[in-house]
Each structure stands twice: as structure tokens, then as C-alpha cells.
Amino acid sequence: MxxxxxxxxxxxxxxxxxxxxxxxxxxxxxxxxxxxxxxxxxxxxxxxxxxxxxxxxxxxxxxxxxxxxxxxxxxxxxxxxxxxxxxxxxxxxxxxxxxxxxxxxxxxxxxxxxxxxxxxxxxxxxxxxxxxxxxxxxxxxxxxxxxxxxxxxxxxxxxxxxCFSYSGLCLFSSIAGGRSGNRGMCAQPCRKKYNNQYPLSTMxxxxxxxxxxxxxxxxxxxxxxxxxxxxxxxxxxxxxxxxxxxxxxxxxxxxxxxxxxxxxxxxxxxxxxxxxxGDNVVDPKKPMNRGLFLGELRGGKLKLRSGLKVGDGVALWVGDDIKGYTVRKILKDGVEVKEAFAGDEVEINTYGAGDGTPVYKTSSVDMKLELGEEIKPVKGVIRRTEIRLPDFKVVENTSEVKIFAKTYDKNEALAADRAGADVIYYDVLKEDSLEVKDRLKRSRFFVYTPRILSDKQLVEVAEKIKEIKPDGALVGNRGLLKLLNGVTIHLDYSFNCFNDIDLNCYPGIPIISPELNFEETISLKNKRFIVMIHGDIILMTSKQKLKAKELIDEEGRRFRVRDNHGLTEILNASQLGLFNKARDYVRAGIKYFYIDVEKNAARWIRIYRKILNFEPFDDREIKKGYTTGHFNRGVY
Missing domain, CATH: 3.20.20.70 (Aldolase class I)
Known part of the structure; x- marks a missing residue:
């Protein structure tokens, strides 16, 4: 074996x-x-x-x-x-x-x-x-x-x-903080305080x-x-x-x-x-290292749950503050000792902490580090002198400008259809999806799928798509691609399409990663992709449930929380709104645009149709309160 x-x-x-x-x-x-x-x-x-x-x-x-x-x-x-x-x-x-x-x-x-x-x-x-x-x-x-x-x-x-989010599907640090977890720069927003607790802090x-x-x-x-x-x-x-x-x-x-x-x-x-x-993975009390719990202070004394020695490190958790120090003196029954054991009642420096203060051991004099021999330097020799990468040719998008709108209920979908959306994305798992498809007059009907699917769910969703016979599918999970032969494919930004290799790898048309800035986006040689220009950016997709409907950080930003077929989604505090900046994409040859709002999709479709048709539109007031995301800054 x-x-x-x-x-x-x-x-x-x-x-x-x-x-x-x-x-x-x-x-x-x-x-x-x-x-x-x-x-x-x-x-x-x-x-x-x-x-x-x-x-x-x-x-x-x-x-x-x-x-x-x-x-x-x-x-x-x-x-x-x-x-x-x-x-x-x-x-x-x-x-x-x-x-x-x-x-x-x-x-x-x-x-x-x-x-x-x-x-x-x-x-x-x-x-x-x-x-x-x-x-x-x-x-x-x-x-x-x-x-x-x-x-x-x-x-x-x-x-x-x-991580609180599925790895690879987290944009929280990137969009809200400018440091991308997908680029190794995560600022750990899951360790920050929301609603006066740490509800995203995983154990x-x-x-x-x-x-x-x-x-x-x-x-x-x-x-x-x-x-x-x-x-x-x-x-x-x-x-x-x-x-x-x-x-x-x-x-x-x-x-x-x-x-x-x-x-x-x-x-x-x-x-x-x-x-x-099947274990709980979140502890909202504090997001930092605990160490080994030794007990709580009572009457200035500590009844030990585990051994303690002079030279060990301890931490006192006093409200939101932590007082850490190295133990220099232990008193047992009024006598100074070098070591005490589980069950002993001892006195240590409490720095004035009151009853009920938890005490943790954070280091031990008994823990020794063995490193072994040093690493000897070796002069490296590069084995290959030539790397062959594709020479991608420019692929223009000769289509007319199109707006693709994600909608969340029947009335929103029908209103988006009347407003002139070119494609409407609708939840494949909603019971009325077939009815919505049949009632559309102008728009093409695509279903959209969850980002996380088990093998069993993949088969169920693929069968549902065959049953509905939509004009296409906005695919959220890579596993579906093998099961949707003959279906027109669009790709959710969960695919993290970031470069021309990605654009030439997958079937169908992707929503390009919202982590790319304007210059990086238009530098892509293949122009057949979709750019998100308005709506809710999904910052996290998580298996962990959250009771709160929104998360309020210490800056007062409000991140909305929603359930999506059993998965938790956290949305950015400010909706994306490029408004007239979207015209810069059209000038660069980008023709496909994505809107994702739960309400009033029809209004935004009409507004962006004017903008993308270069009709006069003053966006100075309407754009207040929206973010342009990574349009200018991008990620490192």
C-alpha cells in the first residue's frame, strides 16, 4: 500500500x-x-x-x-x-x-x-x-x-x-479593497468587523x-x-x-x-x-490566534485547564483588547513555582483584568524548533531557451452593440424584454423559466446556472436546459460545458477570463473578469467578450449560511447578503455604474455589455441603450453613489 x-x-x-x-x-x-x-x-x-x-x-x-x-x-x-x-x-x-x-x-x-x-x-x-x-x-x-x-x-x-468564500470566486478584497486574492494579494476582508462582530471569520x-x-x-x-x-x-x-x-x-x-x-x-x-x-466553520468572536485555553480569571486567580510554565506566553482577552506577555512568575498557594499543572489554581499577572477574562497560552518554552541542515546554494542552469506561446490575431466583433440583462423574476424579465434587451438571462432553476421564455417578444432567452454544482446537480441542470430549450445558457460552472453540446454558451465571470489564452480556450462568449481595468480589457486581441457595465458585483460565493441580510463594516459600507439556491452571496456595497464611460468600450470595438440588477432592469436597459448609441446623456447626477470598479485602477 x-x-x-x-x-x-x-x-x-x-x-x-x-x-x-x-x-x-x-x-x-x-x-x-x-x-x-x-x-x-x-x-x-x-x-x-x-x-x-x-x-x-x-x-x-x-x-x-x-x-x-x-x-x-x-x-x-x-x-x-x-x-x-x-x-x-x-x-x-x-x-x-x-x-x-x-x-x-x-x-x-x-x-x-x-x-x-x-x-x-x-x-x-x-x-x-x-x-x-x-x-x-x-x-x-x-x-x-x-x-x-x-x-x-x-x-x-x-x-x-x-476562506469564507470558495477559493477562486472571491472578489471582496479586490473590488472593496483594491488587492486581489486571485493575484495573491488578499487583504483578508473576512477577518474584518461587520455588524460589530466577525461573521466571516473562519476557524x-x-x-x-x-x-x-x-x-x-x-x-x-x-x-x-x-x-x-x-x-x-x-x-x-x-x-x-x-x-x-x-x-x-x-x-x-x-x-x-x-x-x-x-x-x-x-x-x-x-x-x-x-x-x-459537517462542522461549523465560523467563530464571530475574534479573528486572530487564540492559542490554548487555560481558563477564566476568578477572584484574581486562574484554575488551569492545562499546564503552565514560567517562560510560556499568555494572552488575556479583555473585551476587544488582547494583552499578551511572557509569564515571569507563577504563584500556587502563595508560593512561587516554576510550573503548574491542570487543575491547579494559580496567580499570574492579570494586568487588572476582571473576573471572567479568558486566558490563553500562546507559546510554550517546551516547543523547540528543529531546522535540520542549511540549504546550500546551487548555480542554476536554464534547460530551455525558447518558450513557444501563441501569436494571437485580432478578432473583431462585427456585431451591433448588444445589452445582456440578468433578471430575477418574471415581471422583471418581461419588462426587460419590452425595454429592448438583446438577451435576457433567467434562472434555470426557477419553475416559471419555460413560461418566461414563451412570453418574451423581442429578446433572446438564455438561462443562467449556479456557480457551484455537484455531479448530481450538473446532470439535473443539464437535463433542465434540454427541457427548456433556451436560446443559450450563461454557464456559471466549468463542469457544465461537457454536458451542453449544441447549446449556445456564454460564461459567467466566475470563469475568471483574464487573457487571450482564456478567450481562445473556452467555447462561447465570456463575461470578462471585472478585475481587469479598461486598458487591460481593450488590449485583449479577441474582442468577442462581454463587459459588465452596471449592477451588483458578487464579491463572495460561500457554502456558509449567514443570518444577517446585510453586513455593515466599520466604514459604514453596507454589503447585501442573499441566498442563491442554498449558497450565500455577498454583494458589493455600491453597485457598478459606468454610465458614459461605457462609450469608451464601444470606441475600442467592444460590443457586448452586461447588466445585473434585481430591480428596475428595464430602466437601466433604456438608459444604457441611449448611452451606447451615443445619444446625448448627462450622467453627472445619476452616477453619484455608484462605483466604477476597476475601470481605472485595476489590480496589482
């Missing part, structure tokens, strides 16, 4: 040494561009050769992350850096954009490709040809993981931070108790998140997971609570077994 692989993070050289020394079968890390943790120290073109040699000398595999979206003018640099990793003998690369697979295989035939969790793989039909491993979305149930593991080599996250995944189930499911690799964590974290988590993976194969799997406590001390926001095992 081949053992499951333990994959540990390495945000820098010290973390890589810690991973190799403490049980990694493989490590994953990024270079200083094009990886989803750009804010980590990362590796570069010089030290990556020594890093991978160090791994291989210790029988550890090395995976290099190239898991971000890439702009047109960055494509050559992106593939050049893949060549650097290839030349350094990387065992595989991790990518987000499946459209790159044919080009990677063409240029580097023997380089293995792992598809990142950023690719949002939630069903078997979304898995493209040409990948050696699929890193699954963290929202899948255990049964879904097991089913996919029987069909493909799969990797699952077992420990570390979770940390800890699947140590579930290792037997995951191994029996047939996954090939267990992954630890944490490229922004330090070497002590990597070493501690790696050593403990290594211990219990090996114990499982010896038939001796029995977790020692002390190991769970070590994991908690080194970093945690509260542990959860996640969606795979």
Missing part, C-alpha cells in the same frame, strides 16, 4: 528546512511572482535551485505554485518563471488557470501539473485533461471527496486557515482526528496551509501529522491530547473539522 503524501508549506528557506526536517513528503512554495501568497517571503530565481536540491537530497518532493490569474502582458514572464522552476527540477507546478495546461504540456512535456484549489473543483466534470493531481475545494463533503478520489488523484487540505481546519477516514477515502495527498506562518508552525504541524499518518499505517492510530494542545498553542482560531464532516 502506497502511503498518503504529507504536503507542507514553505513561505521561506527556514520554513522549507523545517518542513523537510519534520516529516514532509513534499513541500510547496512560490516564487516572487504569480503565486497566491505574494505577501510571503517566497523564493526567487537564484535560491529556488538550492531549495529544490535540498528537498531532493532528503527524498522530499518540491511543488512550485503558479496559482494566480495572469494578465496578457504578463504571459511571457509567467511561462519564463515556469521554465525556471522546470530547470530547477520541480516535481510539479500548481496552477489556477486550466486554460494554461496545453501550453505547459507543449513547452514542458514531462512537467507535472497540479490544479490549485483556486480552480474551484467541486465536481468531476470540472477536472480538465492533462493534470496529474487535483487539489479539491475545501467545501466538499466527505462523500464528495471520496467519490472524486476514486476518479482522480486528489489532494485535500487537512490543517490551517480556511482553522484541523483534520488530525479524521486522518483514517481521509486515507480510506483514497486521497493521495494531505496538505497543510500556512505559507505565511513561521518555521515553528511548520515544524510542529508537520511533526504531529507525520506521527499520526505513520501510526495509522502501523495500526496504532490513537491521538494524544497533548499533541492537539501543541497544535493549538502554535496557532489556531479555534479548530473545526470543516465542511467535509
Amino acid at each position: 502506497e502511503k498518503v503524501e504529507l504536503v507542507l508549506p514553505a513561505g521561506n528557506e527556514l520554513c522549507l528546512r523545517a518542513a523537510v526536517k519534520n516529516g514532509a513528503d513534499a513541500v510547496y512554495f512560490g516564487l516572487d511572482k504569480f503565486n497566491a501568497r505574494i505577501l510571503a517571503e517566497n523564493f526567487n530565481e537564484r535560491n529556488v535551485f538550492g531549495a529544490i536540491r535540498h528537498c531532493h537530497n532528503n527524498n522530499v518532493r518540491a511543488y512550485v505554485a503558479f496559482n494566480t490569474l495572469v494578465k496578457n502582458d504578463e504571459l511571457r514572464e509567467y511561462f519564463r518563471l515556469i521554465n525556471v522552476a522546470y530547470s530547477a527540477d520541480a516535481d510539479a507546478i500548481i496552477i489556477q488557470d486550466p486554460c494554461f495546461i496545453p501550453l505547459i504540456k507543449q513547452n514542458f512535456p514531462d512537467l507535472k501539473i497540479h490544479l490549485s484549489t483556486q480552480a474551484t473543483i467541486v465536481n468531476s466534470h470540472s477536472v480538465p485533461d492533462g493534470v496529474e493531481r487535483v487539489i479539491l475545494a475545501r467545501e466538499l463533503s466527505y462523500d464528495e471527496i471520496k467519490a472524486l478520489a476514486q476518479k482522480f488523484p486528489t489532494e485535500v487540505f487537512v490543517h490551517g486557515a480556511l 482553522d481546519l484541523c483534520l488530525l482526528p479524521k486522518l483514517p477516514e481521509l486515507i480510506k477515502a483514497g486521497v493521495v495527498a494531505l496538505k497543510v496551509e500556512g505559507r505565511l506562518r513561521g518555521p515553528l508552525y511548520v515544524a510542529t504541524v508537520g511533526r504531529i501529522y507525520r506521527k499520526y499518518i505513520d501510526a495509522y499505517y502501523r495500526g496504532e492510530f490513537n491521538i494524544d491530547q497533548k499533541d492537539i494542545e501543541e497544535l493549538m498553542v502554535v496557532f489556531n482560531r479555534g479548530f473545526t473539522t470543516g465542511f467535509a464532516f
Whole structure:
């Protein structure tokens, strides 16, 4: 029986040494561009050769992350850096954009490709040809993981931070904060305060108790998140997971609570077994590290739930404030001691904190860091001198200007039809979709589909589309493409179409990513795409339920929350409204435009028809309160 692989993070050289020394079968890390943790120290073109040699000398595999979206003018640099990793003998690369697979295989035939969790793989039909491993979305149930593991080599996250949104479908940091998670620059808006709590702050995944189930499911690799964590974290988590993976194969799997406590001390926001095992994943109290809970203060004393030593770090949670310090004195029964144990009642410095104040241990003098040998520098030699990329030709859009409007109920759809929408997108799962189709007089009728679909749901939606026989479909999930032969396809911006490779990869016409600015958008040689010009930008798509109908941040911005067939969607606080700026796209040869509003779609269709026909329109007053999104600024 081949053992499951333990994959540990390495945000820098010290973390890589810690991973190799403490049980990694493989490590994953990024270079200083094009990886989803750009804010980590990362590796570069010089030290990556020594890093991978160090791994291989210790029988550890090395995976290099190239898991971000890439702009047109960055494509050559992106593939050049893949060549650097290839030349350094990387065992595989991790990518987000499946459209790159044919080009990677063409240029580097023997380089293995792992598809990142950023690719949002939630069903078997979304898995493209040409990948050696699929890193699954963290929202899948255990049964879904097991089913996919029987069909493909799969990797699952077992420990570390979770995202509130499905990875790859989050625009919150980008649109609301200007830093794109799809470009490795996430500003973590899920850790911010809304409605005076932290309702988006997820707990940390800890699947140590579930290792037997995951191994029996047939996954090939267990992954630890944490490229922004330090070497002590990597070493501690790696050593403990290594211990219990090996114990499982010896038939001796029995977790020692002390190991769970070590994991908690080194970093945690509260542990959860996640969606795979039906656990709650959000703790709205605080978004930061807790450590190990020691107890609450009572009468200036602390009854310990776990041991404490002089030199340990502790944190007192006083309201919204946290007072952290190193313990210098412990009193037990009025006598100074160097160590106290679970059940002991002790006195420590409380800094005036009152009764009920929770106390956590945040570091331990007993936790030692073993790094192993230093990484020796290696002079790199580039194996390929020429990268072959397509020379895309200009593809003009010779169509008339068209407006595509998403509508949310029958009356809105019929009004949009009367207002002259060229295409109306309507929910494929609404019971009256066939009636709406039959009642339209002018517009073409397209259904739109959910962004997240299981294998079972894919088949159901595909059958519903065949039953309705629409003029086309706005597809939200990549898995549907294999099931819709003969159907005219438009692609939701959930496809993250970012460059000409993407535009020439997928069938149909995509809504281009709203993360591209105007200049980046019009520089695309293939002009057959749709630009969103007005309406609600979906910032997050989440499996986690939210009770609140809106989220109010500390700046007073109101982000609306809605349920979409069991998924939570968070909308931007301000609707997109380009108004007269939309004419700049027409002048650049862009002809297709998208409006997404829940109410008054007909009004906006008429307004934008005037604007796009270059009829006189003064937008100085009407545009107040709207955002132009990334039209000017774009993302880094």
C-alpha cells in the first residue's frame, strides 16, 4: 500500500528546512511572482535551485505554485518563471488557470501539473485533461471527496486557515479593497468587523482526528496551509501529522491530547473539522490566534485547564483588547513555582483584568524548533531557451452593440424584454423559466446556472436546459460545458477570463473578469467578450449560511447578503455604474455589455441603450453613489 503524501508549506528557506526536517513528503512554495501568497517571503530565481536540491537530497518532493490569474502582458514572464522552476527540477507546478495546461504540456512535456484549489473543483466534470493531481475545494463533503478520489488523484487540505468564500470566486478584497486574492494579494476582508462582530471569520481546519477516514477515502495527498506562518508552525504541524499518518499505517492510530494542545498553542482560531464532516466553520468572536485555553480569571486567580510554565506566553482577552506577555512568575498557594499543572489554581499577572477574562497560552518554552541542515546554494542552469506561446490575431466583433440583462423574476424579465434587451438571462432553476421564455417578444432567452454544482446537480441542470430549450445558457460552472453540446454558451465571470489564452480556450462568449481595468480589457486581441457595465458585483460565493441580510463594516459600507439556491452571496456595497464611460468600450470595438440588477432592469436597459448609441446623456447626477470598479485602477 502506497502511503498518503504529507504536503507542507514553505513561505521561506527556514520554513522549507523545517518542513523537510519534520516529516514532509513534499513541500510547496512560490516564487516572487504569480503565486497566491505574494505577501510571503517566497523564493526567487537564484535560491529556488538550492531549495529544490535540498528537498531532493532528503527524498522530499518540491511543488512550485503558479496559482494566480495572469494578465496578457504578463504571459511571457509567467511561462519564463515556469521554465525556471522546470530547470530547477520541480516535481510539479500548481496552477489556477486550466486554460494554461496545453501550453505547459507543449513547452514542458514531462512537467507535472497540479490544479490549485483556486480552480474551484467541486465536481468531476470540472477536472480538465492533462493534470496529474487535483487539489479539491475545501467545501466538499466527505462523500464528495471520496467519490472524486476514486476518479482522480486528489489532494485535500487537512490543517490551517480556511476562506469564507470558495477559493477562486472571491472578489471582496479586490473590488472593496483594491488587492486581489486571485493575484495573491488578499487583504483578508473576512477577518474584518461587520455588524460589530466577525461573521466571516473562519476557524482553522484541523483534520488530525479524521486522518483514517481521509486515507480510506483514497486521497493521495494531505496538505497543510500556512505559507505565511513561521518555521515553528511548520515544524510542529508537520511533526504531529507525520506521527499520526505513520501510526495509522502501523495500526496504532490513537491521538494524544497533548499533541492537539501543541497544535493549538502554535496557532489556531479555534479548530473545526470543516465542511467535509459537517462542522461549523465560523467563530464571530475574534479573528486572530487564540492559542490554548487555560481558563477564566476568578477572584484574581486562574484554575488551569492545562499546564503552565514560567517562560510560556499568555494572552488575556479583555473585551476587544488582547494583552499578551511572557509569564515571569507563577504563584500556587502563595508560593512561587516554576510550573503548574491542570487543575491547579494559580496567580499570574492579570494586568487588572476582571473576573471572567479568558486566558490563553500562546507559546510554550517546551516547543523547540528543529531546522535540520542549511540549504546550500546551487548555480542554476536554464534547460530551455525558447518558450513557444501563441501569436494571437485580432478578432473583431462585427456585431451591433448588444445589452445582456440578468433578471430575477418574471415581471422583471418581461419588462426587460419590452425595454429592448438583446438577451435576457433567467434562472434555470426557477419553475416559471419555460413560461418566461414563451412570453418574451423581442429578446433572446438564455438561462443562467449556479456557480457551484455537484455531479448530481450538473446532470439535473443539464437535463433542465434540454427541457427548456433556451436560446443559450450563461454557464456559471466549468463542469457544465461537457454536458451542453449544441447549446449556445456564454460564461459567467466566475470563469475568471483574464487573457487571450482564456478567450481562445473556452467555447462561447465570456463575461470578462471585472478585475481587469479598461486598458487591460481593450488590449485583449479577441474582442468577442462581454463587459459588465452596471449592477451588483458578487464579491463572495460561500457554502456558509449567514443570518444577517446585510453586513455593515466599520466604514459604514453596507454589503447585501442573499441566498442563491442554498449558497450565500455577498454583494458589493455600491453597485457598478459606468454610465458614459461605457462609450469608451464601444470606441475600442467592444460590443457586448452586461447588466445585473434585481430591480428596475428595464430602466437601466433604456438608459444604457441611449448611452451606447451615443445619444446625448448627462450622467453627472445619476452616477453619484455608484462605483466604477476597476475601470481605472485595476489590480496589482
